[in-house]
Amino acid sequence: MNLDYLNDRQKEAVLYGDGPLLILAGAGSGKTSVLTARVAYLIKERSVDPRSIVAITFTNKAAKEMKDRIIKEVGSVGYSIQISTFHSFGLRIIKENHNLLGYDRNFTILDSDDSLTVIKKILKELNIDSKRCNPKFIKNRISSCKNEMITPDKYKAFVNDEVSDIIYKVYKKYQETLLRNNSLDFDDLLVKPIELFTKHPDVLASYQEMFKYIFIDEYQDTNEVQYIFSKMLSAKYKNICVVGDDAQSIYSFRGANFKNILNFEKDYKDAKVILLEQNYRSTKTILNAANSVIKNNVQKKDKNLWTENEDGEKIKYVRALDEKDEASFVTKEVKNLRSEGVSLDDIAVLYRTNAQSRTIEEGFLNSNIPYKIVGAYAFYSRKEIKDLLAYLKLIYNPKDDVSLTRVINYPKRGIGPKTIDNLSMDAVLNDTSMFDVIKSGKELAFKNMILEMKEKSEELSLTETIDMVLLKSGIKSDLESEHTLEADIRLENLEEFKSITKTFEEESGIASLEDFLNEVSLVSDVNDEKNDNTPKVTLMTIHSVKGLEFSYVFVIGMEENIFPHVNSVEEGSLEEERRLCYVAITRAKKKLYLVNALRRMLFGRSSVNMPSRFINEIDKKYIDMPQKKENVIDSVKIDKSKMFNEDNGLKPGDNVVHDTYGQGVVVNVDKSIVTIAFKGQGIKKLMKNHKSIKKV
Numbered sequence: 001m002n003l004d005y006l007n008d009r010q011k012e013a014v015l016y017g018d019g020p021l022l023i024l025a026g027a028g029s030g031k032t033s034v035l036t037a038r039v040a041y042l043i044k045e046r047s048v049d050p051r052s053i054v055a056i057t058f059t060n061k062a063a064k065e066m067k068d069r070i071i072k073e074v075g076s077v078g079y080s081i082q083i084s085t086f087h088s089f090g091l092r093i094i095k096e097n098h099n100l101l102g103y104d105r106n107f108t109i110l111d112s113d114d115s116l117t118v119i120k121k122i123l124k125e126l127n128i129d130s131k132r133c134n135p136k137f138i139k140n141r142i143s144s145c146k147n148e149m150i151t152p153d154k155y156k157a158f159v160n161d162e163v164s165d166i167i168y169k170v171y172k173k174y175q176e177t178l179l180r181n182n183s184l185d186f187d188d189l190l191v192k193p194i195e196l197f198t199k200h201p202d203v204l205a206s207y208q209e210m211f212k213y214i215f216i217d218e219y220q221d222t223n224e225v226q227y228i229f230s231k232m233l234s235a236k237y238k239n240i241c242v243v244g245d246d247a248q249s250i251y252s253f254r255g256a257n258f259k260n261i262l263n264f265e266k267d268y269k270d271a272k273v274i275l276l277e278q279n280y281r282s283t284k285t286i287l288n289a290a291n292s293v294i295k296n297n298v299q300k301k302d303k304n305l306w307t308e309n310e311d312g313e314k315i316k317y318v319r320a321l322d323e324k325d326e327a328s329f330v331t332k333e334v335k336n337l338r339s340e341g342v343s344l345d346d347i348a349v350l351y352r353t354n355a356q357s358r359t360i361e362e363g364f365l366n367s368n369i370p371y372k373i374v375g376a377y378a379f380y381s382r383k384e385i386k387d388l389l390a391y392l393k394l395i396y397n398p399k400d401d402v403s404l405t406r407v408i409n410y411p412k413r414g415i416g417p418k419t420i421d422n423l424s425m426d427a428v429l430n431d432t433s434m435f436d437v438i439k440s441g442k443e444l445a446f447k448n449m450i451l452e453m454k455e456k457s458e459e460l461s462l463t464e465t466i467d468m469v470l471l472k473s474g475i476k477s478d479l480e481s482e483h484t485l486e487a488d489i490r491l492e493n494l495e496e497f498k499s500i501t502k503t504f505e506e507e508s509g510i511a512s513l514e515d516f517l518n519e520v521s522l523v524s525d526v527n528d529e530k531n532d533n534t535p536k537v538t539l540m541t542i543h544s545v546k547g548l549e550f551s552y553v554f555v556i557g558m559e560e561n562i563f564p565h566v567n568s569v570e571e572g573s574l575e576e577e578r579r580l581c582y583v584a585i586t587r588a589k590k591k592l593y594l595v596n597a598l599r600r601m602l603f604g605r606s607s608v609n610m611p612s613r614f615i616n617e618i619d620k621k622y623i624d625m626p627q628k629k630e631n632v633i634d635s636v637k638i639d640k641s642k643m644f645n646e647d648n649g650l651k652p653g654d655n656v657v658h659d660t661y662g663q664g665v666v667v668n669v670d671k672s673i674v675t676i677a678f679k680g681q682g683i684k685k686l687m688k689n690h691k692s693i694k695k696v
Contacts, residue, residue: 001044003037006030013274014038020234020268021241022219022261026305027290027586028281028549031243035215036066038241039081040073042213050080055215056089056230062217062547063088082211086226090189097196097203103182110178110185115139122173133166134481141483142171146187147225147255149194190225197232208236219244219264223255231267238268246301247294250543250580252573253485262301279305279586281549283312285622286592290585292619297575305586313591314624317615320597324503327363329595330554334369334537337552344370344535346551350542350584352563354489355379355496355602356556357539370536375544380520384475384490388497389520391469395454396513399433411478414442449473459670461511461687462501463604470494498604508660509690511673542584553588558596559609581614594623648689650674658684659692 003011010030013023014037025031039055042048055070057063063084071078082089091109098105110118119135119142145155152172159165178184184192197204214234216222219242222230234240242264249258265271279287287305294300320326334347349360349371358379364371379385387410390403398404401424409415419441426437438447453472457465470476475494479487504516538550542563557563564577585592594615599608615623650656654666656676664678674688686693 001041003041006033006037007278009274009276009278010034010037013276014041016272016274018237018239020238020264020271022264022271022273023241023243023276024261024273024301024303025243025245025276026279026303027245027248027583028279029276029305030280031217031245031276032066032069034276035217035241035243036069036073039070039215043074043077048213050074050077051082052210052212053215054082054089054211054213054233055217056084056086057217058085058221060085060088066217086229087186087189090193090229093193093196093207094184094189097200100200100203101192101196102179103184107182107184109189110183112139112186115185118174118177119170122170122177126169126173128166128170131481133163134478134483136482136484136487138167138170141167142174143187144255145171146191147223149191149225149228187225190229194225194228194232204232205236207233212237212239214240216240216242217244220246220249220258220261221251221254221256222260223257227257227260238270240268246299247297247303247579247582248546250546250576250583252576258576258579259299262299275303277303277305279307279309281309281589282307282586283309283590285312285314286585286588289315289592289618289622290582292622293578293585293614293617294582296617297578299575315618315622316591316593316624317626318593318595319611319626320595322597322599323359323499323601324363326556326595326597327359330360330556330593331363331367331369333554333593334364335367338369342552344537347554348538348540348545348548348550348552348587349554349556350540350545350587351556352542352565352580353492353557354541355492356562358496358500360539360556364537370534371539372536374538374540379493379496382490382493384479384494385497387475388466388469388494389517391453391473391475392465392513393517394435394450395457395465395469396517398435398450398454401427401434404434407473408443408446411474413446413474415446419443457513459673461672462505462513462516463498465513466498466501466604492603495603499601502604502606503601505687509658509687509692510684511687512685515684542580545587546583549587549589551588551590552593553584553591554593554595555584556595557600558594558612558615559600560612561607561609562600562602563612564614578614581612648693648695650688650693650695655696657694657696658686663696 003014006014010033013021013034016038023031023034025034035055039053042053043050055066057066067078067081067083070081070083082092084092094101094103095105098107116135116139119139120130123130123133123135123138145151152168152175155171156168159168178188197207211233214230216230221244230240242261244261246258246261249256249261252258265273284307287307291304318329320329330349334344337347338344351357357373361371361379387407390406393400393403394407405420405424408420423434423437423443427434430437435447435450438444449472453468456468460468476491479491500520501516504519505511510516542555563581564574568574568577596611596615597609599606650666650669652666652668655663656666657663658676658678661676661678661681661684664676664681664684666674667677667683668675669688672688674686674693675683676686676693677683
């Protein structure tokens with residue numbers, strides 16, 4: 001078997017004999033090639049039966065890629081190898097032993113929505129109002145318990161308040177229901193094999209004989225149940241080879257425990273550890289920058305990535321004035337790269353939170369730069385943003401049946417499809433809107449809520465209107481009660497929407513819901529991405545980019561409280577944020593840009609931010625630092641103050657002139673909003689003290 005394409009450390013890993021093996025594979029060090037070659041070596045050179053090998057990874061895509069590469073190397077015998085995700089492997093074991101676990105062979109597997117339906121049914125049976133304890137929150141807690149191997153009986157010991165008592169009761173009944181219905185949920189696919197192995201040691205022994213060689217990819221991403229499963233299966237022969245990188249462990253929010261890889265040598269006393277430190281992806285400069293950041297972590301395995309690649313360009317660090325200036329720089333630089341012949345497919349813009357993509361998207365749209373969002377929808381296409389816009393449109397125009405249909409039962413308020421169909425039919429028969437035909441029931445309460453918000457919006461600024469809608473509609477409390485990562489992201493996006501209204505008010509002085517909705521429709525009315533081959537810039541969170549690489553990488557929002565995220569600083573998870581930074585840096589092959597803003601409007605709040613501590617951790621010889629701009633903070637504050645008067649003393653009947661709309665007469669003044677009738681332009685609502693309005 002020819003291994004000449006491998007370096008010395010890679011060959012050592014491939015040729016290692018029996019026993020536990022930890023391959024610490026740095027970013028871009030060719031770990032997949034090593035894993036594939038080692039499996040092929042066992043089969044071709046050591047005559048290991050392919051059926052005694054199991055290779056486990058985390059996604060179906062990764063499993064398929066691994067299988068394809070191994071089959072290409074060893075031929076059709078590769079089909080006999082168990083190459084799959086943890087869950088697929090668990091399913092196989094359950095199917096082969098269903099009777100011992102108390103299930104019929106024709107058991108079903110519940111998806112996430114099915115599990116939620118069962119939990120809602122149980123809450124109803126227990127006469128528990130779902131508003132007291134959100135079903136999605138309960139589902140998330142049950143899933144966490146299963147992945148930590150905490151049964152309902154074990155969880156009972158943690159009951160210390162009403163919420164935990166509800167979770168215990170629902171969890172217990174949920175498990176009973178699943179067994180009675182001959183069903184399993186996704187988490188059971190790992191929990192049940194461990195339960196089987198624990199209760200039936202003879203079954204465990206048979207699988208230990210069956211699978212004498214165990215390979216686990218991305219070992220740093222294993223959680224408690226995956227860790228226990230792997231340890232039990234490998235306990236007899238200890239021919240376990242795990243591949244991973246503690247410096248790329250960034251999924252603790254999913255239950256991953258990077259200490260599993262740190263403790264491998266404690267779990268397997270005679271383990272061989274091989275470091276793959278030669279990087280084939282990035283320039284020396286980029287690698288040295290990554291090393292200088294990650295060395296600040298205390299909990300880590302010591303390794304130092306190096307490469308024979310060229311030194312490359314210095315890292316470009318840009319300190320923008322605000323988020324629009326940041327987007328402007330990225331847009332301009334992408335244009336320059338494209339003009340130099342760089343394909344847009346080779347460019348990525350990375351950010352810590354999804355909400356940060358908005359200004360970049362707008363910059364690209366205005367400059368006709370094709371882009372794609374990976375792992376999330378474009379900002380205005382996200383469900384929560386569409387829901388909020390539907391409320392705003394309905395407040396502005398109650399006759400908007402499309403918007404009404406979208407939100408009349410969101411958040412859920414007991415208005416079912418049949419009621420909505422009846423309203424639609426009545427509206428057609430009476431030649432009017434659905435809103436107009438509402439006369440009674442829960443839908444009348446909804447109608448009155450919209451009318452109340454419509455009346456109050458007349459006195460509020462756009463940003464205040466957003467706050468009112470999020471509060472009165474129940475959207476905010478509904479998402480907060482879920483206590484899930486998905487809900488938190490949606491809340492962040494809704495908060496970021498206030499940045500749009502705030503900027504709109506500050507720059508134009510316009511507070512009219514009509515003008516704002518018109519403006520937003522021009523930005524959001526973008527065709528969905530087509531399945532074409534047009535090169536596009538990739539926009540994605542740093543969590544989503546793991547495993548990918550690009551020639552040119554922009555990391556935006558490199559500011560304290562954004563990256564590192566404020567929660568990580570408060571909750572003591574700074575080292576994971578630093579690992580996240582390490583991942584971001586090592587995605588770049590040729591050139592890396594680190595960008596931040598002095599002043600940023602995010603989640604509707606404007607703040608002056610310090611540069612991320614991670615920038616200061618990079619050795620200055622690898623980074624192109626900008627010239628200091630003296631008194632930039634003061635100039636930013638002055639710029640903002642220039643937009644507004646302290647109080648222009650406007651009152652009804654005053655004649656005014658506006659920079660855009662011309663001459664007009666003040667019709668009404670209310671708090672921060674002034675209503676003005678302009679000649680030939682109609683009635684407009686404006687921010688009362690905006691500099692664009694002058695008395696005449």
